[in-house]
Structure formats: C-alpha cells, structure tokens
Amino acid sequence: AGPDPDLPIVAERLSNVKHKILVLSGKGGVGKSTFTGQLAFALANDENTQVGVVDIDICGPSLPRIMGCEREQVHPSSNGWSPVYVQDNLAVMSIAFMLPDEESAVIWRGPKKNGMIKQFLKDVNWTDADEQLDFMLFDTPPGTSDEHLSVVQLLRNSGITGAVIVTTPQEVSIQDVRKEIDFCRKASVPIIGVVENMSGFVCPGCHNESRIFYPTTGGAKALCEELDIPLLGSIPLDPSIGQACDFGSSFIDTHADSPAAHAYTRIISKI
Ligand code: ADP
Numbered sequence: 325a326g327p328d329p330d331l332p333i334v335a336e337r338l339s340n341v342k343h344k345i346l347v348l349s350g351k352g353g354v355g356k357s358t359f360t361g362q363l364a365f366a367l368a369n370d371e372n373t374q375v376g377v378v379d380i381d382i383c384g385p386s387l388p389r390i391m392g393c394e395r396e397q398v399h400p401s402s403n404g405w406s407p408v409y410v411q412d413n414l415a416v417m418s419i420a421f422m423l424p425d426e427e428s429a430v431i432w433r434g435p436k437k438n439g440m441i442k443q444f445l446k447d448v449n450w451t452d453a454d455e456q457l458d459f460m461l462f463d464t465p466p467g468t469s470d471e472h473l474s475v476v477q478l479l480r481n482s483g484i485t486g487a488v489i490v491t492t493p494q495e496v497s498i499q500d501v502r503k504e505i506d507f508c509r510k511a512s513v514p515i516i517g518v519v520e521n522m523s524g525f526v527c528p529g530c531h532n533e534s535r536i537f538y539p540t541t542g543g544a545k546a547l548c549e550e551l552d553i554p555l556l557g558s559i560p561l562d563p564s565i566g567q568a569c570d571f572g573s574s575f576i577d578t579h580a581d582s583p584a585a586h587a588y589t590r591i592i593s594k595i
Contacts, residue, residue: 358390393410468507
C-alpha cells in the first residue's frame with residue numbers, strides 16, 4: 325500500500341496546532357488519564373491558551389469523566405464535528421460522546437480504532453481558520469498498540485512535539501517505561517520526560533510519609549539517569565486527586581496548597 329492519502333488532509337487540519345503531546349504509560353492504572361486531564365485544566369487556566377484533548381483510548385475512554393463532561397455529545401458543524409467544550413478555551417473529543425450510555429463497551433479491532441482516531445484529527449473542527457490551538461494533548465491506552473501506531477502515523481506529516489511517560493515507582497511499572505522509551509525512539513517521537521505518580525503517601529493521622537509502591541531499583545529517578553531522559557517530577561498519592569477526578573474538577577484549583585498540587589504545577593511548568 326502507498327502512503328495514506330488522508331495524511332496531508334490531517335496535516336492541513338492540524339497546521340494551526342502548536343504543540344502536540346502524547347501522554348503514555350506502560351501499565352494501566354498508573355494515573356495517565358488523570359495526569360492528562362489535570363494538565364489540560366492547568367494549561368487552560370491561562371485564558372489566552374487554547375487547549376484540545378484527544379482521547380484515543382478508544383476501548384477505555386475515561387477523560388470525559390475526569391474532565392467533567394461525560395454526558396455531553398458531539399455535534400456536526402459546517403466545518404466538521406464540533407468537540408465538547410469544558411470551558412471556552414478547553415475542548416475534548418472522545419468516543420465516549422458517541423456511545424448510547426456509560427455501560428456500552430467498544431469492542432473494535434485495530435483498523436476500526438485507527439479510523440476513529442483519524443476522524444478525531446481529520447473531521448473535528450478543533451479551531452477556526454484564523455485561530456491557533458496552543459496544545460493538543462493525546463490520552464492513550466496503556467502499552468504500545470494499535471492506537472499508538474495510528475497516532476504516530478497520522479501525525480507523521482504534522483509532527484509530534486513529544487511524549488510524557490507516566491509511571492508509578494514500582495518496578496513492574498518502571499520496567500514497562502523502558503518499552504515506551506523504546507517505542508518513542510523507534511517511532512522518532514521526542515521524549516519530554518517521565519512523571520512518577522503515586523510516589524509516597526503522607527498519612528493524615530501521623531504525617532509520616534510511606535512508600536506504597538517500593539522502588540526496588542531506585543524508581544523513575546534511576547531509570548531516567550540511566551537512559552538520560554528528564555524526570556519531570558514526582559506526584560504523591562493523594563485521595564483528593566481521585567476525588568477531584570471523579571467530580572470532573574481541576575485538582576490544582578481545588579487543592580491549590582497541597583503538596584500534590586505543587587508537584588503538578590512544577591511538572592507542568594517543564595512541559
Ligand atoms: P490510567 O490512565 O493510567 O489507567 P487513571 O488516571 O485512570 O490511570 O488513574 C487510576 C486511578 O488512580 C484513578 O482512580 C485515579 O483517580 C487514581 N489516581 C491517579 N493518580 C493519583 C494520585 N496521585 N493519588 C491518588 N489517586 C490517584
């Protein structure tokens with residue numbers, strides 16, 4: 325097969341998108357979608373920054389819940405689908421907006437998922453012609469599978485700014501970060517850095533910090549030093565993060581003084 329004839333159309337559509345960032349993780353449940361959603365909220369705190377979030381976790385879309393727009397629907401406009409707006413400068417696109425209810429499962433093979441991701445990029449009116457989208461964030465499923473290959477191929481002509489890899493400190497998650505790094509290097513995706521999530525928990529009773537996931541070989545810091553990639557920072561376990569996500573709110577706004585919000589803010593300033 326020759327090159328995909330839709331690639332130039334995607335590139336044209338995304339020509340006014342400044343930064344395209346993939347959020348990756350080797351394992352599920354490490355906080356990747358949480359990070360994507362909170363990063364989007366934080367970037368959009370500046371009302372002059374236009375942010376779009378593309379949920380390419382086709383079989384497990386959780387961003388609409390995290391971003392507080394889960395029951396919304398997408399509408400056709402004269403220039404393609406209009407994404408769901410969480411606020412004026414923050415738009416989300418997810419397959420969840422097209423499902424009949426929250427219990428519906430998407431059971432699709434690769435080519436169909438690829439087609440949906442292509443539509444998210446080609447047929448969605450992310451910006452008006454004279455406007456610019458400053459950030460387009462991609463929340464991905466765990467691992468390196470069809471969706472990752474699709475997005476890398478679809479963005480080939482328009483370029484990917486880089487990838488942020490989220491992990492917990494536990495060895496089983498850290499080991500999979502190596503695979504994500506290998507994927508990025510093979511697919512020529514620049515690595516922005518690694519975020520260590522759920523590192524440490526401060527007991528509200530005794531105020532001692534516990535390491536829930538014990539990093540037997542030094543965690544993300546050791547890995548980043550070994551592979552010469554930036555460690556963007558570590559976010560502690562904080563039940564309020566889960567709570568904010570369940571309510572679809574910005575944790576950095578609702579818990580601005582917490583150590584976890586400070587950690588988030590420091591990390592986001594490096595992206
Ligand atoms: P992934 O996208 O990697 O599968 P999620 O973002 O869905 O993971 O997060 C998994 C669970 O962990 C969610 O219930 C989320 O609210 C919770 N969570 C994520 N990060 C933290 C954190 N730093 N502290 C507490 N809970 C967290």
